[in-house]
Amino acid sequence: MSTAETAPVSAAELRSLFSELDHLPALVLAVSGGPDSTALMLLAARWRKALKKKPALMAVTVDHGLRKEAKRETAAVAKLARKLGLRHRTLRWTGAKPKTGLQEAARAARYRLLADAAHELGASHVLTAHTLDDQAETVLMRMSRGSGISGLGAMMRVTQLPETAEIKLARPLLEIAKTRLVATLRAAKIPFADDPSNRDPRFTRARLRFLMPQLAQEGLDARRLAVLAGRVRRAETAIEAAVDRASRDLAVEIAAPPGIAMEARRFADLPAEVALRLLYRAIAQLGDEGPVELGKLEALLAALEDAQKARNSGLRRTLAGALVTLTDGQIAVERAPPRRGSTLTKRRPGRARAAKSGYNI
Numbered sequence: 001m002s003t004a005e006t007a008p009v010s011a012a013e014l015r016s017l018f019s020e021l022d023h024l025p026a027l028v029l030a031v032s033g034g035p036d037s038t039a040l041m042l043l044a045a046r047w048r049k050a051l052k053k054k055p056a057l058m059a060v061t062v063d064h065g066l067r068k069e070a071k072r073e074t075a076a077v078a079k080l081a082r083k084l085g086l087r088h089r090t091l092r093w094t095g096a097k098p099k100t101g102l103q104e105a106a107r108a109a110r111y112r113l114l115a116d117a118a119h120e121l122g123a124s125h126v127l128t129a130h131t132l133d134d135q136a137e138t139v140l141m142r143m144s145r146g147s148g149i150s151g152l153g154a155m156m157r158v159t160q161l162p163e164t165a166e167i168k169l170a171r172p173l174l175e176i177a178k179t180r181l182v183a184t185l186r187a188a189k190i191p192f193a194d195d196p197s198n199r200d201p202r203f204t205r206a207r208l209r210f211l212m213p214q215l216a217q218e219g220l221d222a223r224r225l226a227v228l229a230g231r232v233r234r235a236e237t238a239i240e241a242a243v244d245r246a247s248r249d250l251a252v253e254i255a256a257p258p259g260i261a262m263e264a265r266r267f268a269d270l271p272a273e274v275a276l277r278l279l280y281r282a283i284a285q286l287g288d289e290g291p292v293e294l295g296k297l298e299a300l301l302a303a304l305e306d307a308q309k310a311r312n313s314g315l316r317r318t319l320a321g322a323l324v325t326l327t328d329g330q331i332a333v334e335r336a337p338p339r340r341g342s343t344l345t346k347r348r349p350g351r352a353r354a355a356k357s358g359y360n361i
Contacts, residue, residue: 005177008184009043011050017172018047020158026056026123030114031081031088033061033073033193036129038080039181040173042190044127045084058087060117062110065093066102066197073193080190089117103203108162115164126161130171133178133212136222139229140208148294149273153233154226177222243277246270251282259286259334267331268308276301282322282333289321300324304331 009017021027029044031037041059048054059081063070074090081088091113098105114126138154145151157174161167173181185192200206212222250262250270260282267275279301283292300319307315307326315326323336 006179006183008187009039009176009180011046014043014047014050017176018044021055021125021127021170021172022051024055024123024125026058026121028114028118028121028123028126029057029059029086030110030126030128031059031061031077032195033077034129034195034198035182035185035192036131036134036173036178038077038190038192039184040127040129041077041081041084041086042185042188043173045086056087056121056123058089058117058121058123060114061088061090062113063090063092064097064106064109066097066106067195069193076191076193091117103205111162111164111169115161115167118161118167124166125158125168125170127170127172129173129181130155131173131176131178131181132226133209133222135174135229136212136225137205137208139225140211141204144204144208146294149232149239150236152229153236154229156233175226239273239277242271242274243281246274246278247281251278254332254334257334259332261333262331264304264308264326264329264331268305272301279304279324279333283320283324286333286335287319287321288335292320296320 027044029037029041031041044057048057059077061074061077063074078088078090093106093109093113111126118124118126135154139152142151142154155171155174157172158168158170161169182192197203198206198209201210215221250266252261253259254261262278262282267278270278276297280292280297283297296319300317303315303317304324304326307313313327313329315324317324318336321336323334325332
């Protein structure tokens with residue numbers, strides 16, 4: 001490992017890492033007590049101290065009620081926050097815990113509680129301590145799940161906090177290796193907690209973490225995977241711009257019944273990825289049965305292509321609560337009629353995901 005990957009984060013780097021946040025009056029820091037988030041709290045406090053106009057910072061620790069050590073770790077975070085001159089709050093995830101998908105449910109609960117804290121403080125941004133290593137693991141996880149292009153772009157420095165319309169999620173340490181954060185804490189003589197679940201082989205991310213040293217020996221280290229993610233995001237931006245143009249040129253909204261119509265011949269002339277995303281946007285906007293699965297979306301596009309080649313104008317398919325038909329040279333997307341005896345809990349059509357192509361995350 002190079003010296004650059006084990007050096008503490010410098011004061012000069014701090015200005016660059018947090019520069020996008022200089023103008024904000026208040027920020028919430030997600031701090032669990034582990035090395036990454038403890039370093040985030042320390043670095044944010046140092047950054048704030050150097051500013052003339054200082055934002056309000058509040059460290060928030062979410063106790064998921066899953067580990068007996070959490071109470072002790074939360075107390076340690078609160079003590080360090082006071083020492084650094086920061087406010088601190090502990091929020092608890094109460095209620096029954098699922099037997100499957102526990103990590104996903106815990107993550108959703110954490111973001112929900114962090115959003116509540118941001119609203120209380122009047123903060124528009126929540127900061128998390130995702131690192132270069134987390135970015136690399138995310139790329140590998142999404143590759144293993146067959147993600148599409150936007151999924152392989154992994155995490156962005158600033159994005160929307162899940163399930164909120166007005167709170168941003170910022171990751172100022174996304175290009176910093178975990179080893180450097182540990183070195184920063186050791187140089188400051190600040191202890192941190194160790195969460196054994198990070199090494200629990202029951203969880204995909206932990207299993208991939210074990211593989212990282214072997215992959216690095218073959219040249220596929222965390223930094224190279226993060227570079228891949230950055231290049232994919234660059235391509236993603238270009239593709240989304242093409243989808244925006246196609247949407248303006250082809251997609252026509254229908255008033256009654258509410259729907260979207262596209263000229264089939266012009267749709268068929270689009271590059272496959274652009275056509276796929278344009279179809280996704282229409283289905284996500286009008287459907288009401290949750291996320292659009294990439295594999296099913298690809299199968300639907302293939303069916304439309306085959307039907308057009310065969311000059312079959314009677315295609316009729318449903319996906320994610322939307323009805324897609326090919327008739328008289330036109331592709332129409334509208335809300336699907338309710339299924340007989342259906343008891344599905346439906347979401348409102350057109351929420352968040354309808355605007356952009358998040359289908360392969």
